[in-house]
Amino acid sequence: MARSDSRERILDAAERLFAEQGVAATSLREIGTNAQANPGSIYFHWKTKADLVRDVFRRRLEPLDAERVSRLDAAERASAPDPARLEEVLEALVGPMLWIASGSDRGGPGFLRLLGRTYNEPDRDLVRMLRRDHGATLERFRAALARALPDLPEEQLFARFHFALGALAYTLGSEASSHLALGRRRRPVSGRDVLRELMPFLVAGFAAPKASSSDLRASA
Amino acid sequence: MARSDSRERILDAAERLFAEQGVAATSLREIGTNAQANPGSIYFHWKTKADLVRDVFRRRLEPLDAERVSRLDAAERASAPDPARLEEVLEALVGPMLWIASGSDRGGPGFLRLLGRTYNEPDRDLVRMLRRDHGATLERFRAALARALPDLPEEQLFARFHFALGALAYTLGSEASSHLALGRRRRPVSGRDVLRELMPFLVAGFAAPKASSSDLRASA
DNA sequence: GTCTATACCACGATAGAC
């Protein structure tokens, strides 16, 4: 390409290292070395580290957002004038992550891990950037879920949407074998398998009865 | 106390700053200043930063583990020889977090945020420490869930346990107003409220039908 | 037990040769 390929190599290396170690713990020197480029040359392509980080996410999130919105549009057109069904909305939200995972040119499982971790990222600037650039997509899904579940109060829908994103993020962010040592047994947990398991869990959770008769005790 | 109180002040300040900024982004200088102690004096109490981090978590996780196990024991005794019911097991897992949130001497909401973030922490050493010291508790809960849901294949139970931990972690780790700008409306999302919402979501998710007829597509 | 002072190093970022 016209721009040189070291730019892409640097983005690839940064993405991989960010996923493995976190953004804060990854230095530009390390990225440069891993990309077989000189750390100094990063500053030809980007002004600051924050700018590089932004582009690492943008390169993957823009196609992901587009794919999600496109599937949601299709589902809503198909069922119009009725709202899209719960399963369809969730499919449009979760399915594209499988699409990401299956193509190494779209980031693959490595980017999913990075994305999962980033949902909980304490870095304020990074969070602000993600919200600004990609918050609108999630808001569209929240609204679609509200239409699919008209009887669920807004606060509860909101909470459940959070739980769903959490389940998704945590699952993607963890390594294949959980870092919390749940079970020693060997399990072939591919991204595809996990996301397929996730669907019925989320559908049931969203459709759960809204009243919580559960007397959750604070004290023993 | 005999040991001096600067030790506790340092632990308090570290806990708060870790929750706000993340472990990697918080320096010992900053902790010392916030604790009204000299950064250098941290090295009297701990050998390295990693040791301090370990104690920040230990101070809160040991009571949390004990409370969780104690409630699970009680539930299992009450229903013996039958296994504890799904709701009871989940209550023993989630309820103690509410107990944590309600007492500032147990960390309060601040520690819950830190804990939520840490589930996705990229720091390998920290993760190894948490697994070593507290993995046994989660394994006990996984086993109790398996007994409560004898018909669910092990892989699926495992995946759903992951989803549950993810929903919990993400919810706790996020600020009250989601960082992803879902809805602009004001919501009073206390820790107590959110955890109460979580219970029916998890119960329904775990009890969901196991077969996934969903044809999750990878391509558009 | 807590402080000051400081060593040492890696970081992000810049300047300028090529």
Place this chain on the structure above:
DNA sequence: GTCTATCGTGGTATAGAC
């Protein structure tokens, strides 16, 4: 467009006075 050399800052950690 990429490299080397280097700056200033701020990180962890240590030594030693009090």
